[in-house]
Amino acid sequence: MPIIFDAGLYASFLRARAERDGVVRVEGEVLDAALDGGTGHVRHVSLAGDHRIEGDLFLDCSGFRGLLIEQALNAGYEDWTRWLPCDRAVAMPTTNENSSITPYTRSTARAAGWQWRIPLQHRTGNGYVYSSAHCSDDEAAATLRAGADGTPLAEPRILHFTAGRRRKQWIGNVVALGLASGFTEPLESTSIHMVQTGISKLLALFPDQGFSPIEIDTYNRLAETQFDQVRDFLVLHYHATRRDDSPFWREARDRAIPDSLAEKIALWRRRGRLFRREDDLFAEASWVAVLLGQGIISEGWDRLADAIDLRQVDARFDRLRAMFVQTVERMPLHEDYIARTCPTKVRA
Numbered sequence: 364m365p366i367i368f369d370a371g372l373y374a375s376f377l378r379a380r381a382e383r384d385g386v387v388r389v390e391g392e393v394l395d396a397a398l399d400g401g402t403g404h405v406r407h408v409s410l411a412g413d414h415r416i417e418g419d420l421f422l423d424c425s426g427f428r429g430l431l432i433e434q435a436l437n438a439g440y441e442d443w444t445r446w447l448p449c450d451r452a453v454a455m456p457t458t459n460e461n462s463s464i465t466p467y468t469r470s471t472a473r474a475a476g477w478q479w480r481i482p483l484q485h486r487t488g489n490g491y492v493y494s495s496a497h498c499s500d501d502e503a504a505a506t507l508r509a510g511a512d513g514t515p516l517a518e519p520r521i522l523h524f525t526a527g528r529r530r531k532q533w534i535g536n537v538v539a540l541g542l543a544s545g546f547t548e549p550l551e552s553t554s555i556h557m558v559q560t561g562i563s564k565l566l567a568l569f570p571d572q573g574f575s576p577i578e579i580d581t582y583n584r585l586a587e588t589q590f591d592q593v594r595d596f597l598v599l600h601y602h603a604t605r606r607d608d609s610p611f612w613r614e615a616r617d618r619a620i621p622d623s624l625a626e627k628i629a630l631w632r633r634r635g636r637l638f639r640r641e642d643d644l645f646a647e648a649s650w651v652a653v654l655l656g657q658g659i660i661s662e663g664w665d666r667l668a669d670a671i672d673l674r675q676v677d678a679r680f681d682r683l684r685a686m687f688v689q690t691v692e693r694m695p696l697h698e699d700y701i702a703r704t705c706p707t708k709v710r711a
Contacts, residue, residue: 396435404536432539439530447526454490457513466697474609497611528590595624603657635661
């Protein structure tokens with residue numbers, strides 16, 4: 364079941380938890396990184412105010428800039444604009460106009476991209492992800508205002524990004540996490556998941572002071588694979604579109620796609636087969652929902668299905684239908700569940 368996080372509150376919670384567990388937080392602007400002449404590792408970072416932080420292992424969480432992984436170690440960046448052309452977003456919070464909070468995020472296609480609406484307890488998050496080649500910033504802000512619910516709580520804020528990933532996310536003694544490692548646009552809200560899986564992989568492959576290339580290469584291969592799998596799922600949304608009401612969507616439909624996605628679609632078209640590889644974030648049901656939902660129907664079927672007794676299939680669906688009805692009858696309303704489990708004061 365999808366869970367909607369307030370990213371700001373989640374970050375504050377994690378910071379407080381880390382500090383309770385002994386993490387020492389030093390705030391400052393990173394000005395420079397000094398490299399070891401022998402190993403090429405980062406020896407220390409220099410902060411404004413003549414402060415220096417030394418370390419054995421550095422996690423680069425500096426956002427798109429990649430202060431260590433890119434600016435100091437030149438990891439390189441694989442640009443996916445040819446597949447994912449949206450390169451900007453405009454965001455604006457609004458008040459909640461209704462007493463009930465819808466239990467889902469709404470994504471709405473627009474002429475040059477798509478708009479999100481994310482309900483929270485104290486506000487609604489709104490944004491428009493778009494291609495600057497098809498829409499100006501002013502046009503995007505106007506579209507967002509016109510399509511947003513509630514009263515704006517702040518002026519629209521423009522964000523620039525380039526979809527893609529670092530060619531290497533671990534170099535020497537630096538591991539990139541979050542936006543420093545890559546960004547695949549928020550169509551499926553994968554950013555927090557990618558941070559968490561990056562941490563999990565690092566813990567599983569945690570180095571000693573020798574920093575074995577075997578562990579580093581394994582981490583980079585796994586991270587690359589997961590980024591590519593997320594990319595393919597996002598590209599499918601654009602490639603499978605049946606919209607033709609704007610140049611953006613017509614180009615999206617006709618644009619070349621990654622070979623890995625082309626193979627997956629071809630396999631699906633042939634006999635409705637799908638395979639998950641390694642730790643693919645998206646389950647088969649998610650792929651099926653987009654493929655069928657956007658009109659990509661398989662031409663045949665797996666012949667093993669012919670051996671299944673249709674009466675057993677009907678009986679299974681009947682049991683599922685009854686289970687769903689019983690579950691829904693027992694479940695509370697969304698706003699009642701929120702009020703009971705995590706009440707909060709309404710704030711601006």
